Amino acid sequence: MIQQERDQLIGPLLRDVSRSFYLTLRVLPKALRPAISLGYLLARASDTIADTKVVPRDKRRAHLVLFRQQFEHRHDSGETALIRADLAQYQSLPAEKLLLERLDDCFAMLASLPEDDRRRIGELLGVITRGQEDDLVQFPGETEKELAAFDTDQQLDDYTYAVAGCVGKFWTEMCAAHLRALHGWNPAEMTALGIRFGKALQLTNILRDIPKDLRIARCYVPRQRLAEAGLKPEDLLSPATMSRFREVYDRHLDLALDHYDAAWRYTLAIPRSCGRLRLACLWPIFIGLKTLALLRRSDDVLDPDKRIMVAQGDVNRMLAGTVVFCRSNKILDAWFRKLRREAARKE
Helix, strand or coil, X not given: CCHHHHHHHHHHHHHHHHHHHHHHHHHCCCCCHHHHHHHHHHHHHHXXXXXXXXXXXXXXXXXXXHHHHHHHCCCCHHHHHHHHHXXXXXXXXXXXXXXXXXXXXXXXXXXXXCHHHHHHHHXXXXXXXXXXXXXXXXXXCCCHHHCEECCCHHHHHHHHHHHHHHHHHHHHHHHHHHCHHHCCCCHHHHHHHHHHHHHHHHHHHHHHCXXXXXXXXXXXXXXHHHXXXXXXXXXXXXXXXXXHHHHHHHHHHHHHHHHHHHHHHHHHCCCCCCHHHHHHHHHHHHHHHHHHHHXXXXXXXXXXXXXXXXXXXXHHHHHHHHHHHCCCHHHHHHHHHHHHHHHCCCC
């Protein structure tokens, strides 16, 4: 693969499909950027396969299996052509259509990476695609009239691992393999923290997007927790339910905060000399904590007409401040503690 094609994949195409996460990927150290960016592109491709609702679910599941086989065996351009032919035409977003059209280029770039990096990306996509297959079975509907829900906390935890916890594991393994400054890391400890880092981010997304997910037939809040408050998944379709849902919701915010504590230990374990890697961790943590604070104070988290998100001005100030102070553990820790207090329950 020529350098120009690679640069287009992990430059403009990555920017267009990754949106707000693009800055995090771009700030990564050069040794990490190509493989992690490619892993992200391939994960987004599997998301696109799973989410193309106009295509029947059994066909989407078959294409996820076909996609996963590209990592388990030798890449077959004929098989990726089937995916492209069946799905690309239905993409409403031009970037996602282009991503499916460029799958062969993505696999060509994968083939150019070192063997260990190819293996790590393959393991990552194996977990993600199996999780997506399970998701299509767990949530068989497309509208609020077909609403389905997880039954248990374990199902929610398994889901957050399959979507994002496994990414934390992949990220940690890549960092340890490519950055000499991290060779002193305890692999088991840092992998466990990295997994919880990913879970923190995914749980934040879940808690922010409840009303949107409900209307596409998905309730990620377990039935057993709703039942404790005398609620059923269908009750969450009414914003007026919020007062009864509040305690259940706050407990899930607390769980997310516990995961962010693990993410923070992970970040402080990165040597101060690795400023770029620190920034790549700081940004999602700080934005995530600010999001939790907004959710904690809001009575509108069940209202589909109210989008709760951190103001761009706050994001810009955070980006500027962390660039200046990313090597100061004292300042960063004080900043984290302040954001955590704002996101915690008020006693």
